[in-house]
Amino acid sequence: MTATPTSSRLVDLFEYGLDAPICLTWELTYACNLSCAHCLSSSGRRDPRELSTAKAKAVIDELEAMQVFYVNIGGGEPTVRPDFWELLDHATNHHVGVKFSTNGVRITRETAERLAGNDYVDVQVSLDGATADVNDAVRGPGSYATALRALEHLAAAGMRNFKISVVCTRHNIPQLDDFKALADRFGAQLRLTRLRPSGRGADVWDDLHPTAGQQRELYDWLLAHGDNVLTGDSFFHLAGYGQALPGLNLCGAGRVVCLIDPVGDVYACPFAIHEEFLAGNVRAPGGFSRVWRDSELFRRLRTPQHGGACASCAFYDTCKGGCMAAKFFTGLPLDGPDPECVQGHGEKLLTLRPVGGSGLPKPSGDHSHRTGAPVRDCVEDPLAGLRLTPKEENGAHG
Amino acid sequence: MTAMDLDRAWDLHPQVSVRPEPFGALLYHFGTRRLSFLKDRRLLAVVQALADAPTARAACLAAGLAEDELSRYGRALAVLAQSSMVVGRTS
Numbered sequence A: 001m002t003a004t005p006t007s008s009r010l011v012d013l014f015e016y017g018l019d020a021p022i023c024l025t026w027e028l029t030y031a032c033n034l035s036c037a038h039c040l041s042s043s044g045r046r047d048p049r050e051l052s053t054a055k056a057k058a059v060i061d062e063l064e065a066m067q068v069f070y071v072n073i074g075g076g077e078p079t080v081r082p083d084f085w086e087l088l089d090h091a092t093n094h095h096v097g098v099k100f101s102t103n104g105v106r107i108t109r110e111t112a113e114r115l116a117g118n119d120y121v122d123v124q125v126s127l128d129g130a131t132a133d134v135n136d137a138v139r140g141p142g143s144y145a146t147a148l149r150a151l152e153h154l155a156a157a158g159m160r161n162f163k164i165s166v167v168c169t170r171h172n173i174p175q176l177d178d179f180k181a182l183a184d185r186f187g188a189q190l191r192l193t194r195l196r197p198s199g200r201g202a203d204v205w206d207d208l209h210p211t212a213g214q215q216r217e218l219y220d221w222l223l224a225h226g227d228n229v230l231t232g233d234s235f236f237h238l239a240g241y242g243q244a245l246p247g248l249n250l251c252g253a254g255r256v257v258c259l260i261d262p263v264g265d266v267y268a269c270p271f272a273i274h275e276e277f278l279a280g281n282v283r284a285p286g287g288f289s290r291v292w293r294d295s296e297l298f299r300r301l302r303t304p305q306h307g308g309a310c311a312s313c314a315f316y317d318t319c320k321g322g323c324m325a326a327k328f329f330t331g332l333p334l335d336g337p338d339p340e341c342v343q344g345h346g347e348k349l350l351t352l353r354p355v356g357g358s359g360l361p362k363p364s365g366d367h368s369h370r371t372g373a374p375v376r377d378c379v380e381d382p383l384a385g386l387r388l389t390p391k392e393e394n395g396a397h398g
Numbered sequence B: 001m002t003a004m005d006l007d008r009a010w011d012l013h014p015q016v017s018v019r020p021e022p023f024g025a026l027l028y029h030f031g032t033r034r035l036s037f038l039k040d041r042r043l044l045a046v047v048q049a050l051a052d053a054p055t056a057r058a059a060c061l062a063a064g065l066a067e068d069e070l071s072r073y074g075r076a077l078a079v080l081a082q083s084s085m086v087v088g089r090t091s
């Protein structure tokens, strides 16, 4: 970090990157018991090169030294790693908070009690429908029942404010109030994230992403409920409807967030698993901190970005052209509008693409179950758990 | 906003982690799961001095602040107290 911004907006300080990520996503394994249609990391089968327990602990020690506040652990289904609980304890004993995403398969009464007893752990149970039919159509048969059972165990164990994590789709936008009611029933907090065309999500994005009308509905709903619903950096592209929503209005890729994948590869963002966004590997000399500080890619992402076709838009200051990963995987230029640009500019560009999806970038690895059954728990939106104290948006200088 | 009582002892909340950054520092509260930030390094020095100072005023002076800066930094501390980043200390 070289610039010394004088601005008092937190997002403007973030634009130049930080000495260490605020939080990062760590996908511990590509193994998963499910096969969700929209899995951002194309998970299913374990990768034999997965980081060992010892190496994973060494990474945690490094995160402690860098004072990374917390890691978002995902996968795959992280809890199917036999050393999951050991790694979780290692992290929280070393002042690295853990938020982990799960489809609920290993959340029993015992594990729920263990989680409730640890102040440095937060659990996010993935649910993509407020009813079994809507959820299971995307996440696979029985996945709704599994998630609900996990929520019951967590609530019964006295865990407070765990998250119900929803990827917003065309089918569940009409259920926003039902999701909220479900969260309230369990004393949980609702977390809504954006469906991005990453991993297997690319294959279903055209059919599942919310319609323009639904985006508006979502925006209005978030304006009404925003303070109690977490969204991280999911919906800043909706700022073009008027005022900015609560949450982080910035693409944090390589600046405040990044991804460590199961084999130790570091990417700019969990939704950008492609060699174009590969910054290095934690096994290389210098480890993770070297990658974070010195990677060419990250340095580039930390320089001011240009608006391109968006520069003349009145909402550029808050929308910033939207999500880099969404543009990349839909084949749109990175310095232009988001595919879901609320002004309709992205949609126009999408229709100009060659038919059949040829030429679209494919994710670097595919670990999908070969059976073709669906796979996984998803949504490791890096910042979706982040709460910025609204006051501090203006600086802690009263 | 209630004003900061500069003449009593304060401390960082035990669940708050502070990470210096070139612009100042980032604060993360593991209890409330909230992130905050300090806009300059001198405020960081004040916050770090709280634990060993008998009063917030003493912490400010120890961090090299002048008398006429106290009210401005006092307001910054009040914001931190409001979000429980900084809490009163009795011992």
Ligand code: SF4
Residues within 6 Å of the ligand: A196, A233, A250, A251, A252, A253, A257, A269, A270, A271, A272, A322, A323, A324, A325, A326
């Ligand atoms: S690429 Fe998209 S998902 Fe990734 S940090 Fe940027 S805005 Fe967020």
Ligand code: SF4
Residues within 6 Å of the ligand: A237, A240, A309, A310, A313, A314, A315, A316, A319, A320, A321, A322, A336, A337, A338, A341, A342, A343, A344, A345
């Ligand atoms: S034109 Fe660009 S900046 Fe304007 S709303 Fe669309 S994506 Fe956002």
